[in-house]
Amino acid sequence: MNREVCTAMVIEAKQQKQITYQYIAQAINRNIVWTTSAILGQNTFDANEAKIICEILDLDVNVEKALQIFPEKGVSAIMPPTDPLIYRLYEIVLVYGETIKEVIHEKAGDGIMSAIDFTMDIEKEENPKGDRIKIILDGKFLAYKKW
Incomplete structure (x- = not known):
């Protein structure tokens, strides 16, 4: 079973x-x-996690095995994105990406934020003027190596 069929199931x-x-x-x-990312095929479940998920959802061993396949990350993304919510995130990076980069460099030096040693949380904050969404990205800073 391929990963796309597994995800749909x-x-x-x-x-x-x-x-x-x-x-x-x-x-x-x-x-x-x-x-959620792993269910959508962007990360890999281990054998125990896949077994639990298939038990909860009454899915068979073929799905269990497919949930453990190493992903091809980001290959299905359409650029620029067409989904309105995803496009707004893309728009944030277009407008503020250089600013984020400059501030990171000023605070931490020449390097990048890891997407491998990384966590993300999404919170909903109720607000009388309209509910707010907070996306918290937490990645390890990796300085560029000099040699």
């Missing part, structure tokens, strides 16, 4: 059973963002 079973990503994340003791 997991999402369909999740919807049919009315199970949330948060529920699945708690069942495997992982963060909701990482778990």
Whole structure:
């Protein structure tokens, strides 16, 4: 079974059973963002995690095996994105990307923020003027090596 078919089956079973990503994340003791990313095929579950997910969703061993396939990250992304929410995130990077880079360099030096040694959290904050969304990106700073 390829990963795209697996993802579709997991999402369909999740919807049919009315199970949330948060529920699945708690069942495997992982963060909701990482778990959702793995369900969507951008990260890999280990054997135990895949087994738990398939038990929760009543999916077979073929799905369990497919959840453990190493992903091809980002290959399905359309650029520029067409989904309105994803496009707004893209727009933030277009408008503020250079600013983010300059501030990181000023505070930490010449380097990058890792997307490998990385975590992300998404929070909803109720506000009388309209609810707010906070996206917290936390990546290890990696200085460029001189040689």
